[in-house]
Amino acid sequence: MTRYFRLIRIFTGATISAQLEYRANFLGAVLASLGEVGVALLGIAVLFGQPGTVSVGGYSFHQALLVVGFFMLTEGFISVFVQPNMSKIAEAVRTGSMDFTLLKPIDAQFNVSTRNLNVLRLTDILIGLGLIVYAASFLTVTPGGVVAAAVMYLSALVIVYCIWLALSTTAFWFVKTQNMSELFSGVFGAGRFPVTAFPVPVRAFLTFVVPIAFITTVPAQALTGGLSPLLALASPLVAAVLFVGSRLFWKKAVGSYTSASS
Amino acid sequence: MISPPPDVAVQVRDLRKSYTVHEKDPGLMGSVRSFFNRRSHEVEAVKGVSFDLAPGEVVGFLGPNGAGKTTTLKMLSGLLHPTGGTARVAGFEPRKRETPFLKQITLVMGQKQQLIWDLPALDSFLVNQAIYEIPEAQYQATMREFTEVLGLEGILKKQVRKLSLGERMKCELAAALLHRPRVLFLDEPTIGLDVNMQESVRAFVRDYNQRFEATVILTSHYMADVTALARRILVIDAGQLVFDGDLASLAEQSSGGKRVRLQLRQPISLADLSRYGNDARIDGLSAELSVPRSEVSARAARLLADLDVADLTVEDPPIEAVMAELFGAGREKAAESVTGSVAASVA
Amino acid sequence: MTPFLRKFRILFSTQFALMTEYRAEIVIWMLSGTLSLIMMLVWMGQAAAAPGGQIRGFSASDFASYFLATWFVGQLLVVWVAWELDFEVRQGTLSPKLLRPLDPMWGHYSGHVAEKIVRFPIMLVLVSLFAWLAGARFSLDWRVYAAVLGLVVLGFTVRFLWEYSLGLLAFWTESSTSFQEVVWLVYAALGGLFAPLAFYPQWVQNIAVWTPFPYMLGLPANLIAGKATLEQAGQGALVLVGWLAVFILVRLMVWRVGLKKYGAVGA
Numbered sequence: 001m002t003r004y005f006r007l008i009r010i011f012t013g014a015t016i017s018a019q020l021e022y023r024a025n026f027l028g029a030v031l032a033s034l035g036e037v038g039v040a041l042l043g044i045a046v047l048f049g050q051p052g053t054v055s056v057g058g059y060s061f062h063q064a065l066l067v068v069g070f071f072m073l074t075e076g077f078i079s080v081f082v083q084p085n086m087s088k089i090a091e092a093v094r095t096g097s098m099d100f101t102l103l104k105p106i107d108a109q110f111n112v113s114t115r116n117l118n119v120l121r122l123t124d125i126l127i128g129l130g131l132i133v134y135a136a137s138f139l140t141v142t143p144g145g146v147v148a149a150a151v152m153y154l155s156a157l158v159i160v161y162c163i164w165l166a167l168s169t170t171a172f173w174f175v176k177t178q179n180m181s182e183l184f185s186g187v188f189g190a191g192r193f194p195v196t197a198f199p200v201p202v203r204a205f206l207t208f209v210v211p212i213a214f215i216t217t218v219p220a221q222a223l224t225g226g227l228s229p230l231l232a233l234a235s236p237l238v239a240a241v242l243f244v245g246s247r248l249f250w251k252k253a254v255g256s257y258t259s260a261s262s
Numbered sequence: 263m264i265s266p267p268p269d270v271a272v273q274v275r276d277l278r279k280s281y282t283v284h285e286k287d288p289g290l291m292g293s294v295r296s297f298f299n300r301r302s303h304e305v306e307a308v309k310g311v312s313f314d315l316a317p318g319e320v321v322g323f324l325g326p327n328g329a330g331k332t333t334t335l336k337m338l339s340g341l342l343h344p345t346g347g348t349a350r351v352a353g354f355e356p357r358k359r360e361t362p363f364l365k366q367i368t369l370v371m372g373q374k375q376q377l378i379w380d381l382p383a384l385d386s387f388l389v390n391q392a393i394y395e396i397p398e399a400q401y402q403a404t405m406r407e408f409t410e411v412l413g414l415e416g417i418l419k420k421q422v423r424k425l426s427l428g429e430r431m432k433c434e435l436a437a438a439l440l441h442r443p444r445v446l447f448l449d450e451p452t453i454g455l456d457v458n459m460q461e462s463v464r465a466f467v468r469d470y471n472q473r474f475e476a477t478v479i480l481t482s483h484y485m486a487d488v489t490a491l492a493r494r495i496l497v498i499d500a501g502q503l504v505f506d507g508d509l510a511s512l513a514e515q516s517s518g519g520k521r522v523r524l525q526l527r528q529p530i531s532l533a534d535l536s537r538y539g540n541d542a543r544i545d546g547l548s549a550e551l552s553v554p555r556s557e558v559s560a561r562a563a564r565l566l567a568d569l570d571v572a573d574l575t576v577e578d579p580p581i582e583a584v585m586a587e588l589f590g591a592g593r594e595k596a597a598e599s600v601t602g603s604v605a606a607s608v609a
Numbered sequence: 610m611t612p613f614l615r616k617f618r619i620l621f622s623t624q625f626a627l628m629t630e631y632r633a634e635i636v637i638w639m640l641s642g643t644l645s646l647i648m649m650l651v652w653m654g655q656a657a658a659a660p661g662g663q664i665r666g667f668s669a670s671d672f673a674s675y676f677l678a679t680w681f682v683g684q685l686l687v688v689w690v691a692w693e694l695d696f697e698v699r700q701g702t703l704s705p706k707l708l709r710p711l712d713p714m715w716g717h718y719s720g721h722v723a724e725k726i727v728r729f730p731i732m733l734v735l736v737s738l739f740a741w742l743a744g745a746r747f748s749l750d751w752r753v754y755a756a757v758l759g760l761v762v763l764g765f766t767v768r769f770l771w772e773y774s775l776g777l778l779a780f781w782t783e784s785s786t787s788f789q790e791v792v793w794l795v796y797a798a799l800g801g802l803f804a805p806l807a808f809y810p811q812w813v814q815n816i817a818v819w820t821p822f823p824y825m826l827g828l829p830a831n832l833i834a835g836k837a838t839l840e841q842a843g844q845g846a847l848v849l850v851g852w853l854a855v856f857i858l859v860r861l862m863v864w865r866v867g868l869k870k871y872g873a874v875g876a
Contacts, residue, residue, distance in 0.1 A: 027787070032787045052659075056655060182641035183641060
């Protein structure tokens with residue numbers, strides 16, 4: 001286990017060094033973060049800007065802002081930790097460098113998941129945290145709520161990672177199709193709004209089919225104490241199931257890959 | 263505007279190019295420091311190069327990595343603007359990249375492909391036919407020739423990504439020469455190819471040169487490319503032209519002189535053999551050594567007199583050795599451009 | 610046929626062959642651009658919850674019509690040339706294209722047009738499906754669709770040119786695609802991707818009318834949804850023609866200056 005922590009430290013140092021080489025990208029990353037938060041804020045600003053509108057899906061403005069905060073935080077987590085690694089899987093399969101990864105004496109899933117970081121997008125994480133703190137300052141938040149939100153959000157991160165991993169793993173079969181994860185980004189866009197803002201069938205889809213509800217809405221509910229015990233239990237459970245499922249899927253993909261290539 | 267006489271295809275006068283590059287210390291701290299405070303300095307990649315090429319001439323352009331070969335080719339094709347001096351190619355100033363100029367040249371750069379990756383090569387050819395406005399009859403004729411000489415039969419309708427490296431390079435060459443350019447800039451056209459494939463690329467270039475009287479400038483890591491195709495050699499080192507002449511006189515440049523090969527009847531020690539010349543080598547009863555050019559006959563006579571020699575031949579040193587020596591000499595000031603063995607970087 | 614048209618025709622048919630190779634990727638790209646659909650669902654929910662079932666005169670069905678139309682038009686306006694240029698400048702694959710006697714822009718333009726044609730039938734299927742699910746209603750007047758086509762061609766070309774200019778910033782900076790994302794945000798906001806322009810504060814609307822954005826996205830969408838007149842379409846087309854002239858000049862200028870820079874530094 002300590003070996004894996006040491007590896008993470010080494011990988012991190014190398015990837016940060018590489019990125020500092022391109023300092024102009026820093027400006028680019030800040031612009032991209034601003035663009036991302038702009039879309040989310042404009043969306044709720046126009047909704048609440050209509051005369052007579054005091055709530056969206058039963059959420060007050062600051063509660064909705066809290067959801068936006070969790071959305072940005074997750075966006076940041078994806079940009080910094082998940083996407084830089086997962087986008088390389090398809091590339092590695094296509095160029096054949098996946099062979100080398102599979103030959104390394106460390107767990108291949110760990111290797112492909114921790115090699116790269118996009119530190120420049122840490123701004124997204126900061127913006128997300130800022131929004132959460134700002135929105136929470138207008139709401140009543142108990143220490144218990146903070147703990148519950150932390151647990152719920154930890155599950156959310158696992159869920160996000162597992163979905164990305166599963167989608168990226170399809171690259172082992174569909175070599176040419178490199179943008180499968182875009183499908184998730186498309187659906188994840190719905191996480192800018194509380195899940196209750198959507199019509200009932202869509203709400204069900206976002207809870208049971210693609211569990212976006214657990215990523216942004218559930219942590220926000222937990223923070224303000226409005227979380228039902230059922231959802232509180234469901235979130236870690238979904239995360240655990242997805243973790244095992246995506247791990248098995250990865251194993252299966254690697255298995256069929258190694259048996260197929262000569 | 264003075265146009266060069268018609269018997270000059272490429273005219274280069276005091277061509278210069280300098281860049282600004284930034285440098286950083288190794289390691290994370292070096293990265294952090296260079297993130298905030300970037301040091302840079304001016305590098306002169308080409309420092310005043312001059313030469314003329316006649317139409318139909320094939321020249322080998324040699325020099326170690328970083329000597330300025332690719333930079334010069336890019337300036338001659340119009341991709342880079344010189345910081346000093348002039349270049350005229352086929353009567354045009356390359357940097358203006360006028361359409362009539364572009365229709366008379368081509369640049370082949372090893373791995374940078376112009377073929378469309380996910381479509382058959384034939385589609386890329388059709389695009390080039392349209393872009394270069396090649397008449398249908400000429401297109402058909404050229405395609406027939408190329409298909410025959412390069413052996414393209416059967417690979418033109420396969421998707422480019424499914425071709426082998428060698429097949430791709432053949433298609434790349436065909437696409438680059440479809441418009442029958444008069445001046446060819448070939449930067450490493452055989453890199454990474456196996457020996458057979460290298461040979462067929464060479465044959466193709468030779469054939470094209472003869473058929474269309476095209477001027478060819480060729481850089482290559484493989485000396486065989488150069489010795490097979492070029493009679494004239496230009497050697498560039500640290501941005502300067504250090505040699506311009508034919509292959510034979512390049513060999514004479516080498517102070518090592520000629521190489522004497524011996525077939526002996528009696529074994530001899532290396533120490534004994536070394537008294538007759540430099541760089542002696544022994545392998546059983548075969549031996550070889552270098553002797554100064556001016557003393558070849560005297561030394562040969564002594565060898566024949568002193569030793570029990572079955573056979574003796576005198577030859578020019580292999581071009582690799584000459585190049586190694588050439589760059590080994592004037593090397594001190596430009597140490598940073600040498601990577602790996604000098605012989606390997608001859609190009 | 611003039612030589613230029615001949616070149617364009619060949620480029621187009623090649624690019625069309627290439628795009629049919631990428632049809633699976635195209636479907637995925639289409640499905641990833643979901644902002645209109647998400648906004649549609651949220652607004653429909655809002656309208657259903659509002660007293661009288663309407664917000665500013667828009668019922669749930671009106672929102673469905675408007676946002677599905679913006680999704681449809683937005684799909685036709687998708688331009689990715691800034692990413693391509695950024696990639697080509699960095700990888701040096703722009704160089705061989707510069708040595709051909711044709712402005713590389715035409716290759717990119719024909720590629721975009723070809724992609725739209727591959728995209729179109731898939732879009733029709735999806736938009737019909739969504740319209741049926743969400744209860745949207747579209748105009749049945751054929752003249753409306755002729756006007757929409759005109760606006761979309763103009764709007765697409767205007768957007769292509771500004772994106773091309775942004776992509777050429779890759780000659781100077783490694784962040785050109787980020788500028789592109791910020792400009793996209795302005796386009797999406799003022800074009801009416803978040804809400805019909807009439808829902809915005811007055812001062813935003815006052816600024817928006819001077820930009821090309823509402824005429825290329827919101828206006829055709831409103832036409833399809835039956836909320837704009839043909840006369841407004843004519844006025845919008847005039848504004849777009851003006852912007853077209855502006856961006857042709859801007860693109861040409863950036864291209865010239867960029868080539869000088871590229872020639873000085875290389876790739």
